[in-house]
Amino acid sequence: MLCEIEVTIQNRLGLHARPASRFAQLAGEFQSDIYLVKGNETVDGKSILEILTIACPKGSVLTLRAEGDDAEEAVEALRKLVADCFGNID
Amino acid sequence: MKLKGTGASPGIAIGPAQILESGKAKTVKRRISRRDIVSEQERFIQAVSTAEAEISAILEDIPEELKEHSGVLKSHLMMLKDRMVFERTLETIKKDQINAEWALDKAVQHIHSLFAQVKDRYIRERMEDIEYVVKRVQALLSHSTEALNLQELEEPCVIVAHELSPADTVQMFKQNILAFVTVTGSRTSHTAILARALGIPAVVGVEHGIDSISQDDTLIVDGLTGDILVSPDEQTITKYREKQQSYIRYRLEVIHNSSLPAETRDGYRVKIKANMELLDEIPSAISHGAEGVGLFRTEFLYLASKELPSEETLYNAYREVIERLSPYPVTIRTLDIGGDKFVSSVSLDDEINPALGLRAIRLCLKEKGLFWDQLRAILRASAHGEVRMLFPLVSGRTEIMQVKALLEQVKEELRDSNVPFDENMKLGIMIEVPSAVMVADILAREVDFFSIGTNDLIQYALAIDRINESVAHMYQPLHPGVIRMIHSTVTAAHNAGIEAAMCGEMAGEPIYAPILLGMGIDEFSMNAMVIPKVKRIIRRCVYDDCVQLVQRILEASSGSEIRYLLDEFLRANCPEEFEPADARYPEFAETGSPLLN
Numbered sequence: 001m002l003c004e005i006e007v008t009i010q011n012r013l014g015l016h017a018r019p020a021s022r023f024a025q026l027a028g029e030f031q032s033d034i035y036l037v038k039g040n041e042t043v044d045g046k047s048i049l050e051i052l053t054i055a056c057p058k059g060s061v062l063t064l065r066a067e068g069d070d071a072e073e074a075v076e077a078l079r080k081l082v083a084d085c086f087g088n089i090d
Numbered sequence: 091m092k093l094k095g096t097g098a099s100p101g102i103a104i105g106p107a108q109i110l111e112s113g114k115a116k117t118v119k120r121r122i123s124r125r126d127i128v129s130e131q132e133r134f135i136q137a138v139s140t141a142e143a144e145i146s147a148i149l150e151d152i153p154e155e156l157k158e159h160s161g162v163l164k165s166h167l168m169m170l171k172d173r174m175v176f177e178r179t180l181e182t183i184k185k186d187q188i189n190a191e192w193a194l195d196k197a198v199q200h201i202h203s204l205f206a207q208v209k210d211r212y213i214r215e216r217m218e219d220i221e222y223v224v225k226r227v228q229a230l231l232s233h234s235t236e237a238l239n240l241q242e243l244e245e246p247c248v249i250v251a252h253e254l255s256p257a258d259t260v261q262m263f264k265q266n267i268l269a270f271v272t273v274t275g276s277r278t279s280h281t282a283i284l285a286r287a288l289g290i291p292a293v294v295g296v297e298h299g300i301d302s303i304s305q306d307d308t309l310i311v312d313g314l315t316g317d318i319l320v321s322p323d324e325q326t327i328t329k330y331r332e333k334q335q336s337y338i339r340y341r342l343e344v345i346h347n348s349s350l351p352a353e354t355r356d357g358y359r360v361k362i363k364a365n366m367e368l369l370d371e372i373p374s375a376i377s378h379g380a381e382g383v384g385l386f387r388t389e390f391l392y393l394a395s396k397e398l399p400s401e402e403t404l405y406n407a408y409r410e411v412i413e414r415l416s417p418y419p420v421t422i423r424t425l426d427i428g429g430d431k432f433v434s435s436v437s438l439d440d441e442i443n444p445a446l447g448l449r450a451i452r453l454c455l456k457e458k459g460l461f462w463d464q465l466r467a468i469l470r471a472s473a474h475g476e477v478r479m480l481f482p483l484v485s486g487r488t489e490i491m492q493v494k495a496l497l498e499q500v501k502e503e504l505r506d507s508n509v510p511f512d513e514n515m516k517l518g519i520m521i522e523v524p525s526a527v528m529v530a531d532i533l534a535r536e537v538d539f540f541s542i543g544t545n546d547l548i549q550y551a552l553a554i555d556r557i558n559e560s561v562a563h564m565y566q567p568l569h570p571g572v573i574r575m576i577h578s579t580v581t582a583a584h585n586a587g588i589e590a591a592m593c594g595e596m597a598g599e600p601i602y603a604p605i606l607l608g609m610g611i612d613e614f615s616m617n618a619m620v621i622p623k624v625k626r627i628i629r630r631c632v633y634d635d636c637v638q639l640v641q642r643i644l645e646a647s648s649g650s651e652i653r654y655l656l657d658e659f660l661r662a663n664c665p666e667e668f669e670p671a672d673a674r675y676p677e678f679a680e681t682g683s684p685l686l687n
Binding site for chain 2: 008010012014017018021024047052053058059
């Protein structure tokens, strides 16, 4: 199963080390492959370092894609994490 | 000898240097045979799990004061196991048949090349984190004893290092550390943040000359100016001991004064608020005793990115400031851009005379879409606490009417979609254009408060560009023309029954406080650092004396005559401000004021 939505980075400092680590950590809990797409770059959503290399300042719009059995749950959980500023990180 | 770096955590330390070696260890490179691949991979896995255990132990032991910084170490843990570090190294060991150290080094170089392309400086600096983590693993692989053994420090000392990882800094918490000096780092690096949290002076980014420091050399570290003095003479040490005392007194005074009201000896009270721009400044505003924010500059979000910030972005930022400052009010100034400030998202033609050009409210009234989003964001934020809206560079009534009409349309839109906002939000204008001063009585009928912006007002009133060295000396806040303008603005406000605030630099200059008090300024808004100082002067004054001082000043014929009258007043009322022993250390460094030097 493939599931895909757009998310906007809300926290002030963007998708920096701590938000990226929370994202990768949560993504790692799912069976599905998780990808983040920014422009024409696609990175592994389970890798904190790959996420950091696409440098997402506040306001960036990314495509969040999951492929696998739990794709839907994964996308929903990760969407919520982004919307909550990764648990209120600055 | 004197070295220079970036002051990252204020305070002065004097003590012996403790040098921590952390020269880049050379990675041993060797090829391995096919049958050694598995054992080499095992060796790497073992080193990573030991590193994990070490970092976890530091995390568990993290002192309560530093709990909020534990996220950094947690992200280090994740980096260790990241595909690009962990799996890639394992694969490289197998594919290239090389030892773990070399394979790890290759993985790091690959990450390095990807990070080098990242434009965002903040994220690029996170390469540091990867290097800290990798260094730990490399040290474990090579059984190097280089890892800092900080438990052994006995004497109080100044730590001098090429760089310190957050783990190093945290480990040092319980040690007898007087200050940190590092070659790498900036004000935003972890060491700097941690040092500030710990209240330990720190100078980072000392790019030149750190090698000239030898073990046990006496060092003076000034964490505010970024100066490091190596083996200073007795006289210098004595001077810095005084500065150190002065700083300690200042800190105590901040703690003592910040909770006291800004009230004269005869009970006349004014409000003291902070000027701010970044969310990081909120704790400082509160700890220095601000009763709210008198000027929240909103340009940052527009200058920070290439694209215009969305309404949502603005709303979230405003809401955070408002909620964190609550119950105190926040005055949000709408976009004051154009002129000398450049915003890449709005194309502005080059102007011959930008100070007199399309800027601030003029730009907003032209770029209505831009303004609309900001007005909506501020209004929506007003549902979360007391907000006042302030419009910059108003020159006459027409602009106010245009702004109010636009604001009414925005409110209508919000009401239609049932979005909550404060219907009674107060509106104010900056008084910084001479024409606004002349018609202040007319403008006062249209708004709820004035806020005098002295920097621009003085520049426009005296026709002086402060940046222009040939005329900069004529920029005189005490020029009778300026003083009379401020006085007539306050009078017009009070006659109409509205408040007059001041948010320009003059409000934060302690020595001007008696004049501003005597004129009847209701609210002083300034850089948070100077609040305790201004409060101290206000608390020494008698309101009636200030009023009399103003009466005499209004009749003075020159700036120097006014200065003389003011000095006389200060000498009589606040003699300690003139004591040479009072080094006024933190204040003048912070405000750069020539008057306090």
